[in-house]
Amino acid sequence: MKFLLVVLIFFMIFLPFQGSYSQSSKKKVGVSEFFGTGLNTDDIVDKLVEVEGKKGEKYQQEISNQIIRKAIINFVEVNLRELRDLAKSMYDYRSPFNNRVGFSSDESIVKIIPNRGASVGEVRIRVEKMAKPDSFISDPLPIGTEIKPFRFVITMNEKSFEIDFKGGKLQGLVNQINDIAKDIVIASVVRIDKETEVLKIEGRKTGRDAKIFITGDVSEFEKIGLLTREKRIEKDSKELDVLSLFTTGVNLVLKERDEVSRDLSFLITSKTVIEISNSISFLPLPKVKDVDIRLMESVRVSNIEVKGGSPITTFDIFKEYITNDFKFIVLTFSDGNVFEVFISPSQPFLRVSLSQFEGRDIVKVVLRNGNDSVRIVFNRIFIYDKIDEIRRLSEYEPKNYISRAENAVIFVDGVRIERESNDITDVINGTIKVLGEDQRKEVRTRIDYDYVAITNSISNFIEKYNDVMIYLSKITKPIVDRRQLYEKPDEEKEEGSFSTDIEFTRLKDRLRMFAMQPYQTRSTNVRLLYHIGIYTKNINTKLDFESDLWEYVRRGILTIDSEILLNKISENIFVVADIFGYDTNNDKIVDTGFAYNVANICDEYIKVNGIIANKKKQIDNVIKSNKEMYAKFQDRLEDYRISLERKFGKLQQVLKESKSKQDWFNNQMKAISGKD
Template identity: 25%
Template sequence: MDTAKMVDDLMEIERIPVRRLERDVEKFEIQRRTWQDLGRNLTDLRDASRTLYGIDNPFRNRLGRSSDPAILTVSASRLSQEGSEEITVLQTAGRDRFASPPVDRDFRVQAGVYTFTLGETTRSFRYGGGTLQDFVEQVNRRVPDVVRGTIVPDTSTTRRLILEGQGEGAAAQLSFGDAARDLVEETGLLSPPRPDQSVSALETEPLRLEPGEEHSLRLERPFSIEPGMVLQFEARTEELPREPWEPPPSPPGPELPSPGSVTLEGVTVQDEVFGLDLPRVAPPEPPEHVEDNRAMTITGAGRRTELPALPERDRFETVTVGADRLLPETDGFLFANRNTDRALEIRNIRIMDPDAREGAVPTNAIETARDARILYSGIEITRPTNAIDDLIPGVTINLRRASPEPVRIDIEPDREGAKDAIINFAGFYNQAVRDINIYTRTDRSLIDQIDYFTPEERERMESRLGLFQGETTLNQLRSRMQTIMMDSYGSAEDEMRLLGQIGISSNAAGGGSLDMSRMRGYMEINEATLDRALESNFAAVGRLFGRDTTGDLIMDTGVAVAMERFITPYVRTGGIIAGRSSGLDTRIGQTETRIDRYNERLETTEQRLRREFGRMEGALEQMEEQTRAFDNLPGINSRQSR
């Protein structure tokens, strides 16, 4: 008798309720994961909806385009306005970068205090002497914000020292002091200036021009302007109070003599007064108000060239004019203030080589510190950097190289970004509808018609097919989402009121054939129609997804607004999805507790059965032994045989 098998068979029967509870737990876990996956998909849909109308919505983004990115590039922020401009890059900003003539590879740098100045920043360090390579390493480590050094081995026996200032703009000139000045002269990086390299005027007192005033300035001798030189001067504008204009009185008429009279027999007759018909004199027109800061002209060799307009600020500003806009030779300047209510002041006129550094010039200037110069709206603009972000509001212009040809920049909406956001929104909507269809229906074709499932996704969806059949919450969710996508938004005056007008519908591709996907709530996108809508009426497309109709700066209507508000109660913390998932967690916990209790009872029952069956088996064995012993008693076998 196999009592162990009998106990196992009995325990299998006892474990049937446990198996049923374990299947319940597995089912509850599948349902919980399904609700969680649906919650994530709905969260994606909510976030995609919010993207289309929230503070970061793509309909507020702007893109900057340049007709020639090799000359300049442009980037635009949301503060920029749509439009087009033309900019000519006359000169890019630069930094001082000087190279020495070849020096011996064994050149030694002397000990001393090395001082470097960049604009208004001065840095010094003490060096104990050493090789040129060691000195450059010390420079790069101890004064990296002012200057950077490089060693170039131009031959096997010589080296070139390159020093580069770490700032752009005309104000970021690199100069040398103490032992550094001796080093750059010893290596030939700087050399003495050429004679007659500069000329200056108005260094002590500024020239003031009252309205209408003219003045001329003659140099001591004609000065030749070589390529690379610049004219620099400082100027300012003072606004004068405008006095009210009073027209002069009209001229009086002629004074005529008395006509006389005749008296006869006591009767006096006055002669008729002689009159003149004088023409009516019209009052004179008030003088024209003039604002014109083109006040300087350079002269020389019988020629003259007008210089750029003076700055209109009340503080002195430096104006720099390149040699290409000057004469080959100059003997002076003419000044004329054409303004009616402005005084002009000019001082510190200099024509010079901009590469000069404290009485010396770089022997080989790879690049020099200079401001960027561009022509915008007919006005020359200067900036100390190639990244100009204060010229056009919300637009940053990055200069690459100079060119005589104007570059067109266009600020336009980010149509591609808006299109991508709309496609994402429709995609997340279709994903949510797809999942709800699979969870609430038992039609296997719902899965078979989707060709982008991976084998793992297909297997997972097959296990969830019809899992929530009859679930009213999901059926209502799908129905309301479809209604939101098909509803009309705005008023009759709005150009875009339906998603179908921008190519999003259940039949976006057209055609009369039956497509079951259209019967299941999926949306299609006709990209050609969407592109046309974004190109022709970008703002109206944005208003279709979200707009403020009350003036409180809160979006209150639109497809995306309606979808986000409807989905949020489902996916927020403590919402419908979280409640369903939490409820399943509770049921799983309760069921697992019941399983544990069952298992405890089953363990006790199994032990009891094994004890009882063990005793029974022992009793049977004892009875068998007694039977065998009884059979072996003397005389028992003989009687049994008779």
């Protein structure tokens, strides 16, 4: 009995200290499990903390609201920035009213690329001669021809490059020339047929002064027929310049499905050859067009007439295009025989013997192009008798010229112009690109306003203006739904989110006012956007207040009447430009206009430390404040939990002591009963 009494006294003394120690810890203690009283006070604490924690949800809700508001403001800022940039581009250095486009009656000969602000007008151009580079080839060589080592120098103008070739195949020589002298020439190997190839060297520059000189040890070049010191003596020789029969120019262009012919008389001998220099280019195939067959004619079946649309609306036209007809020259002889000259696209130079027709006359020559997407330019067509007698030249020169370095010669409105390049930039305010030549043809060119760029720029600007007005109307719409922003579905969060915001309402109203107010221009008859076909409502249109048109008018949405706009641009492009931006005091700075006003008010909102920047700063401060208050609330909530656990721990302790005393009393009673 004494032992039991000592144990009971020990527990009664120790348990209060242990409970107090455990309660001082900030970790959650399973009080019910520790005391084992059967009363679950832990769930009671959790429920009370949960109820108290709901008081802090207002901070999180406000943070959510402000995050949504900031996202909406960011979207407004992005759109205002885009609107500002489009507005400024209507009157600053990017103004579409300064764009120019060039037109040519024959772009295969001349193309015009005007600069911005170029004078509008017409120019007549005749191309007498294109600028050409020095270009020449070797004699035909067997594929795989080996070249011995040699050292030579290539010179153009004042640039010279020494090349020390160690020997090898033709392609190796080409690679070394292109590696060392790439600034002045382009070298290549051109395959003529399955067995032969030629070395081609062409200057990178055109013009009379861009002649190519090859000096040093040129013995290998002489062996392969690239250079020569021999020249045919034209005395007693017979030759015919075939191109001179067709054109007074230096070359002849045969377009797709083109054919020309001339009658002549030229006696063929055993030494007669035809020599051809040309270039062949492939053009893109025409696009397949759809044929509209929706309007089907009526069909009578027996005594019934059937009408209606076709079950299909379009079908494709399938056409076979010819791209491999390379018989470009046809010679007809006095005995009726015909000889077709086949020119491969890889053959810029061709020499063909006509000795098999000895004793007969050529009576007709036909130059033809039977292809749909191929063009050929003849630079030289000569028929002559090969002369055995030669003259020795003092210096080496190319043996087989494709073209000689020469200047471009054009006539602009009758004035002769000679330049070293085919891109002539100092005659008009822009570039004249010489692409072909025809001494007999005068090409009409014109510089005009770029009406497409102007209308596209106006359309893009007005479209962005409308986007901004629609969005501002949406976010400033009076609130009907009183739910918080975070409670609404995503598609409804923006509507009315800034219904009481003065700054956004002011922005919307001022933008609408800018679209309606008059502006100073060079014409007293054109002062409003309405005058150039841009309006919220046509004055001749009756307005139904329940229609979509009324909603557009109410929101300030602008409509473009393209026909009126184009007419006004055609009548006076400068007045249309003035509507968007105009310099009223001639100081070269735009100071009024619809686009000018729109750009300025956008700047007020999106500039550094502007209205939107301040709004975002305020929102950031609110978010920061609520985060801090929520953090403090969380600390208080944790303290509240600890307080509850301490209180309920004491309750559990009292219950435990009460139960212990009761058990002790019951045991005492049992002991007394046992003695009896």
